[in-house]
Amino acid sequence: MPKDIQRIDKQSEIITDKIKNVIREIEQSDEDLKVVAFMEHTSPPETIKPKIIKFHKVLELLRLLADDNPIEKGVAKVMFQSPTTGRAKGLTPTMMAGFQYLKPGSKTQPHSHNMASIYLVVRGKGYSIIGGKKVEWENGDVFVVPANLPHYHVNTSDTESILFDVTDSGLLESLGILEFKEESENNT
Structure with missing residues (x-):
């Protein structure tokens, strides 16, 4: 630990x-x-070690999680952390990375957080509602969700959509100010 x-x-x-x-x-x-x-x-922190995350294994995990998710039907989210970051709970002391998976026609629950997120669309097509604005995306696109804006993601393709995101949550966690809030679609 x-x-x-x-x-x-x-x-x-x-x-x-x-x-x-x-x-x-x-x-x-x-x-x-x-x-x-x-x-x-x-005392100086432990050295953060280089790491590689194998996408094919993550994809297997995402599919299994999405098949059985009673909270967000057809959706799975996984984030990665390095134990050597200590209380930062990120891959580095300032950043966390992860994947979001959406089955065809599924969407994430509206939410907001005080961390900023940068997304890369690995696979699929859809849109996100970010602070009331519709942002359409497809394979290879990059989009940003600024801190504190209510948002959610929708898969409009006939196949799975996979989003890779990097956030500054490690920094906010270290400062003890990381916050998440569930939102209604009316607030997005």
Whole structure:
């Protein structure tokens, strides 16, 4: 299991009794206030290792998940993370990547999140409603979903549609501010 960043508190090396008293007075002015007089040191993160994700195995997984998905009929989503990113939960400390799979005629549930996403259409044809705007896509197209815009994806082809996306969710997860919201189609 990955560990969070190891923090080393160096305050004790510079804090005298006189400074402690002033800090205590400041902290007592509010019940939810803590003074940090010296930024702590952090240990360097583990090295992120190169990796390859074999598409044929991912495709097998996506098809199995879409066949049996009671939450979003005909849809599957998989994301990838590297345990060495620790709390970032991404493939790198700032980015996460994954695939979305849509059977013919299926669509994802409307949602929004504060991460931005860049999509590559690996296979298929369809459209996305992004912030109320219809964006049509097909094989090889790239489209962007800006942060906080409600959106969903629809497969209009007779075959499966597969979208590959990269997001900045690793960065937002590290900052502790990653958010997801379900939306209604009226809000998209």
